Amino acid sequence: MSTPSRIHHVAIIGGGFSGVMTAVNLARLAKEPMRLTLIQAGALGRGVAYSTTRPEHLLNVAARNMSAFPDLPDHLLQWLRTRMDFDAVPDRELREKFIPRQIYGDYLRSLLLHYLEVPNGLTSVQVELIHDEAVDVETQPQGACLHFRHGPSILADKIVLACGNETPASLPGAESLTEHPAWVANPWQAWHRQLPAQGGSVILLGTGLTAVDAVLTLRTLGWQGVIHAVSRHGWLPQSHFRGIDYPDFPPADEDLSRLGLEGLTHLMETHCAHLRERGANPAIIVDRLRPHTQRIWEGFSTEEKTEFIRKQAARWNVLRHRIAPEIHAQLTSAQLTGQLQVHAATVTLVESHGNQIQVHTTADHCLTGDLVVNATGPQTRFTRTSSPLLQNLLQRGLIRPDALDMGVAANVDHTAVTPSGERSHLLLALGPLLRGTLWETVAVPELRGQAKRVAETLLGLSSQTIESPIMMEYMI
Ligand SMILES: Cc1cc2nc3c(=O)[nH]c(=O)nc-3n(C[C@H](O)[C@H](O)[C@H](O)COP(=O)(O)OP(=O)(O)OC[C@H]3O[C@@H](n4cnc5c(N)ncnc54)[C@H](O)[C@@H]3O)c2cc1C
Structure with a gap:
């Protein structure tokens, strides 16, 4: 009697878009039986971007370009057609729509359910979901042992790092504000449930997409105080626009x-x-x-x-990173009425001032806020990561930072690079962790291709993930 070969076990750390879609692609593409464990510290399937509970937070990419699959360009559009709220929207309009991020989260959840959560006999992949934080990895003669904050350890043959963005970088003085009622260290928590009185002031540290989310929420809730937004350049995101046909760029003869x-x-x-x-x-x-x-x-x-x-x-x-025209119009209106005041300055200190917080900047005046939100964006020095898992992987010499210290060094097939420059036999990475390696690696139009490529590498398939000409067109 022949001994059955050991089933290959892949553990994916991170259950946002990147982790879920890597798992979904494994489930779609695997021909042989395998085990798959998807590990996520919080709610599974939405990640930071699509777990917002606020309907005014829209995608910043049109629906036509947000399919989760590189080889199925109209997948999201077809899924949207299953919802009553898009029933009557004509095709052309639906394609160009910036849908609520909450709904995109539902789309990801539905993929998770279809491919991974409900045994349906469609795939040869045996799936386990772990709701816990992975904190360490110890290599074994074969594969590795993965340790968690709370639950028991598991063994895996390969580990995929799909950990997403870092939390926002700390600011000078912020360490003494952790318990202050006016301080919001994490802009993605439900801070809008503790709004100051109508005549008060909110200070947003940052003028990027997260600050835009906050302005929209304040306006949707009818809050009428003053909003200050501070960043080094004081640049708000621009609006999407209908461009002209410009085939002259890039020139065909230029590499x-x-x-x-x-x-x-x-x-x-x-x-x-x-x-x-x-x-x-x-x-x-x-x-x-x-x-x-x-x-x-x-x-x-x-x-x-x-x-x-x-x-x-x-x-x-x-x-x-432009925004939907309707959102841009709201920002412009907030600026014209004086509700939103943008300051080009660098924050030098944040400090407690009774129930309020004072924000000192390189400008000659300081701002006082009843609520101050750190919307500075993810911290970018990888070796200072606040993730115990990534710190442990660095210390154990299982990964190394890229040359710019923005993320994990990786090869084109997504295998991590070890400190000695070898291909890791254990670890693969995708998503925002590859910012230093790829630069353009945070949005769905790139991540869907990466998720499929990681699955192909794990399954030993040569990459089929060349975006079709249609999808290349969509990226533009
Ligand atoms: C506010 C916001 C809006 C955005 N809007 C758009 C948009 O409109 N269109 C677009 O294309 N892109 C958008 N993006 C970019 C977005 O980041 C990507 O589309 C995508 O969601 C990134 O997914 P991810 O899985 O790589 O990371 P994440 O969504 O960050 O997911 C990673 C998950 O891994 C978990 N995790 C990390 N470490 C561990 C660990 N050790 N153990 C267990 N779990 C762990 C985290 O808790 C997290 O939930 C937006 C991003 C943000 C922040």
Whole structure:
């Protein structure tokens, strides 16, 4: 009698979009029986972005480009058709809609349920869900032992790191405010349940997408106090717009990955000037670059990457991470009425002032808030990560930071790179953890391809995950 071969066991740490879609792709693609354990510290399937309870928080990408599958471009649109609230929306309108993020969370939950939670005989994958925080990994002669904050340890052959974004970076003085009733260290918690009186003031530290969420919530709740938003440049995100057809960029005969930062900047400036002359928005250039961004990033030297981060990343982010026109209109209205006041300054100190908090900045006056929200965005120095798991992996020499210390160093097939430069036999990574390796790696149009590629690597399949020409079109 032949001995059955040992079933391969994959553990995925993180149950947001990246972790769930890696698991779903394994379930879709696996031909042989295997075990899969999906580990998530909080609510499974929504992650930070799609667990919002506020209906005014919309996706910042149109529905036509938010399919969870790289090979099924209309998957989300078809799923939306199962909901009564989109029944009467004409196709063209539905494609361009910025739907509530809550609903996108429902979409992910439905995929999780279909492929992973309900045994349906459709796949050969045996799934287990663990609601706990993974805190450490010890290698074994075969695979590894995974330890948790609360529950018993498990053994796995491969581990996928899908841990998502870091929590916001701390600010000078914030360590003494942890118990202060006016301090919100985590902007994604339900801080709006403790709003100050109508005439009070809210200070948002940051002017990016998280600060925009906060402004929308304050307005939706009818709160009428003053909102201050502070960031180094004081730039709010721009609005999506209907661009013109501009096939001249990128030029067909130009290998963008070989231009280097200086050459690329020159080329972009030339084309931005052409677009301005035609009365068009130069942000079209950033959109047209999107399918090429990762390759360009790989072609940059470490010095060029550092220079880009230091001098141009803030501007790039404002042009690239745009918001729905209806949300932008709300921001403009809040600014015009004086409710929203934006300050370009660096925060130097936050300190308690009775029931309020004072925010000192490089500007010559200090702001006093009845509620102060840290919306500065995820902290970006990877070696300072607040995750016990990632700190332990670094200390055990199982992973190493990328050259810019923005995340985990990884190969193109998503296997992690060890401190000695070898391919890890154990660990793979995807999502925001790869920011230093890929740069463009936080939004669904990139993550859906990564999730499928990770599944293909785990299953030993050669990558089929080349975005179809249609999907490339969608990215733009
Ligand atoms: C507010 C906001 C709005 C966004 N809007 C959009 C949008 O409209 N369109 C778009 O394309 N992208 C958007 N994004 C980008 C978004 O980050 C990605 O779309 C995607 O959700 C990232 O998924 P992820 O699984 O990589 O990370 P996350 O969603 O952060 O999920 C990672 C999960 O892993 C868990 N975890 C981490 N470490 C451990 C551990 N040790 N043990 C157990 N669990 C662990 C965390 O608790 C977390 O739930 C938005 C992001 C934010 C923050």
